[in-house]
Amino acid sequence: MAKTIIEVKDLRKDFQVGEVTVHALRGINLKIEEGEFVAIMGASGSGKSTMLNILGCLDKPTSGEYLLDGHSVGNMSRDERAWLRNQKLGFVFQSYNLLARTSALENVELPLMYNPKIKAKERKELAINALETVGLADRMHHKPNQLSGGQQQRVAIARSLVNDPVVILADEATGNLDTRTSYEIMSVFQELNSKGKTIVFVTHEPDIARLTSKNLIFRDGHIIKDILVSHKTFAREILETLPVYDDYKK
Amino acid sequence: MNFINLLKIAINALKRNKMRTLLTMLGIVIGVASVIAMLAIGQGSKKSIQEQVSSMGSNMIIVFPSSQMRGGVQMGSASSKSLTIDDIEAISKNCPSVKMASPEVRGSGQVIYSGKNSPTTLYGGNENYLGIKKLSVTSGREFTIKEIQSSAKVCLAGTTVIENLFGSSADPIGQYIRFNSIPFKVIGVLSEKGQNTFGQDQDDLIIAPYTTVQKRVLAITHVQTILASALNEASSPKAVAEVEELLRARHKIRGDQENDFEVRSQEELVQTFSSISNILTILLGAIAGISLLVGGIGIMNIMYVSVTERTREIGLRMAIGGRGKDILLQFLTESILISVFGGLIGILLGVGASQLVGKIMNWPTVVLPQAVVAAFAVCTAIGIFFGWYPARKAANLDPIDALRYE
Structure with a gap:
């Protein structure tokens, strides 16, 4: 029996917009186990972003329970949640969110800067390891503006890995990339997943979602479908079928 | 987050915007430099005034007649004849805090020697006169008590008078000059004193026995x-009181009546000038302080711009585990670094500028260490004060909104 990383029970989230209360999440029950690769899907307004914000401890639920690796997030303070994010979570964003004019290595080191237990030397070693994992060890002194979109996203993935999180949360991580680069990024995620990393991936692209192991479809604040992806597809295999343009040659 | 990481993050952030950092710093640099230079100039002028006044004899006491009522009519003070030679003798005898006393009588007129003439002032005093006024004779001799008793027509001349009448080459000792057609034999030349604080030439005078004048x-x-002259500077207020008491008794002034004379000490004068130059220093310092304040507001402005511009960075830092406190400290550290480095450069520049002013314009300047320490402390305070609000704004951002900020 695999360890449960994320457990959500009857989770609700309301927003007060002027006079109107918007029910973004209306009673979500969810369990994600170690080693799963979950895609959260849904149209805009379906509540998937709200779900991700709560899973990412950036937001608090209105009611219900959320256990992240055994920690109950619901009644934590701002600072406690920040600590939890630093220790347990890795984030990958649609627009990479790398610090400009800062080398890839320093960008990857950033989460460890907020952990006082990690010394400078260890921090650098961990960051280099993470960059090696995403295949960018040779670019570690490049600044974001010297890297392509795919490379920037791989730096971002390395940054999400560097603190050895229990789960990586990706928010439309392929949204800004072309098809081929998207598959390259997905192949990186699949590789991480095959090494045992738990990944939660928000996307609205079915093509991307079928590269994961489980799809949760959101609509109007409910999970309307929970599909186990039966036939596993490898991003690497799809990549081989795509035509290669000169632009992509290294 | 430990302190070294904090410094590293702040320095990296400042380095990413070098030009902006330098320009913001410039506001503080100019502010601090001008505060230090202005205070140095103010302090310098205070010191030089004090030195000049005390070169005139800081333990000197002056008694002069004041206006009197005579038959219900207020008289002008110059016409008063209330002070006498007997008063001086009484002062020398009966006031223990007074070392010596001398009369002073003066008249202005024209001095003439062969074909040349010039306007000057003739002063009359006794054998203590030169000592009280801190004057000395460079060539020739002082007049004797015998010459005073006999109203001898001898005089000591200041260097300006000598130059006007004799030029620079000739020896004036033993020559006869005429003051308002009365001949005086020059027996000595007074040492040069230069101009006083008011630009008055202190060498344009001749001194003769008071009896003669x-x-x-x-x-x-x-x-x-x-x-x-009081025994020393410290006893000068006591000497003033003694002289006043004695003269009231001698002039038969009753309890509630006003004095027909006034006693002033040079020390009072020093204090008056000191307070004037203190006001000057405060004024200059305040004006410079305003520029420091403007520099501080510049920091605040730039920090606000920086917080807005880096909203997404702040969101990211929060997402990866930065607490509100970490963000607050980061921005606060940035503004403190700007102000402290600006302050250090400003101190160097201010000290340099005041020495330059001292050299080139020949103004006395004194850089007080207290002023430097205070300027540095104010700088740090400005960094904290003006960095606080932008930093708090950053720390209070909602990470979700910050991450989405365009």
Whole structure:
């Protein structure tokens, strides 16, 4: 029996917009186990972003329970949640969110800067390891503006890995990339997943979602479908079928 | 987050915007430099005034007649003849805090020697006169008590008078000069004193025995001013009180009546000038302080711009585990670094500028260490004060909104 990383029970989230209360999440029950690769899907307004914000401890639920690796997030303070994010979570964003004019290595080191237990030397070693994992060890002194979109996203993935999180949360991580680069990024995620990393991936692209192991479809604040992806597809295999343009040659 | 990481993050952030950092710093640099330079100039002028006044004799006491009521009519003070030679003798005898005393009588007129003439002032005093006024004779001799008793027509001349009448080459000792047609034999030349604080030439004078001036020049029997010298600077207020008491008794002034004379000490004068130059220093410092304040507001402005511009960075830092406190400290550290480095450069520049002013314009400047320490402390305070609000704004951002900020 695999360890449960994320457990959500009857989770609700309301927003007060002027006079109107918007029910973004209306009673979500969810369990994600170690080693799963979950895609959260849904149209805009379906509540998937709200779900991700709560899973990412950036937001608090209105009611219900959320256990992240055994920690109950619901009644934590701002600072406690920040600590939890630093220790347990890795984030990958649609627009990479790398610090400009800062080398890839320093960008990857950033989460460890907020952990006082990690010394400078260890921090650098961990960051280099993470960059090696995403295949960018040779670019570690490049600044974001010297890297392509795919490379920037791989730096971002390395940054999400560097603190050895229990789960990586990706928010439309392929949204800004072309098809081929998207598959390259997905192949990186699949590789991480095959090494045992738990990944939660928000996307609205079915093509991307079928590269994961489980799809949760959101609509109007409910999970309307929970599909186990039966036939596993490898991003690497799809990549081989795509035509290669000169632009992509290294 | 530990302190070294904090510094590293702040320095990296500042380095990413070098030009902006330098320009913001410039506001503080100019502010601090001008505060230090202005205070140095103010302090310098205070010191030089004090030195000049005390070179005139800081333990000197001056007694001069004040206006009197005579039959219900208020008289002008110059016409008063209330001070006499007997008063001076009484002061020397009965006031223990007074070292010595001298009358002073004076008249202005024209001095003539062969074909040349120039306007000057003739002063009359006794054998203590030079000592009280801190004057000395460079060549020739002082007049003797015997010459005073006999109203001898001898005089000591200041260097300006000598130059006007004799030029620079000739030896004036033993020559006869005429003051308002009365001949005086020059027996000594006074040491040079230069200009006083008010730009008055202190060498444009001749000094003769008071008896001579009283009888032969002014035809009076009273004295215009009494000069006395206290034992030392500290005893000068006591000496003033003693002289006042004595003269009230001698002039038969009853309890509630006003004095017909006034006693001033040079020390009071020093204090008056000191307070004037203190006001000057405060004024200059305040004006410079305003520029420091403007520099501080510049920091605040730039920090606000920086917070807005880096909203997404703040969101990211929060997402990866930065607490509100970490973000607050980061921005606060940035503004403190700007102000402290600006302050250090400003101190160097201010000290340099005040020395330059001292050299080039020949103004006395004194850089007080307290001023430097205070300027540095104010700088740090400015960094904290003006960095606080932008930093708090950053720390209070909602990470979700910050991450989405366009």
